Amino acid sequence: MTVDDVVDIARATLWLIVKVSAPMLIVSLLVGLIISIFQTITSIHEQTLTFVPKLLSIFLVLVLCGSWIINNLIGYTTELFSNFSLYVK
Template sequence: MSAETVISLAENGVWTVFFVAGPLLVVALVLGFGVAIFQATTQIQEQTLAFIPKILGVLASLVIFGPWMLSQLVHFTYQILNNLHEFIG
């Protein structure tokens, strides 16, 4: 296995993780920012107020984006397993 192959595999893996985790992280970021602005304007400093909307938003986005995320992971795994003979020999 050459260095270029290892770098290519690592790069594809990092991009796959980035694209799969991206939607969930963006939803959590936007909801966290929105709740923080709401807490700052109303001066309510309850920790569960920040935690519950993020959990519900991430779960909802997991339901929405879950099939796409799974297909991306299956596609990446298929590429790795399909080209396994090139990596070994």
């Protein structure tokens, strides 16, 4: 296994992490932005107000995108394990 192989595996792994976590991060960012705009408009300065809506929105995204996330993770793991003999050389 060469250094290039390790770099390729690390690059693919990091890209998978970004791709899988992006829906939850984007939804959390949008919900936080909407709630902060609401707090600015209404002059409510409660720090804990964003926690429950973000938690619920991330849970909803996990319910909606969970199968896609699992399929990506399983596909990548299968690809790694099927090419394991190439990596051991």
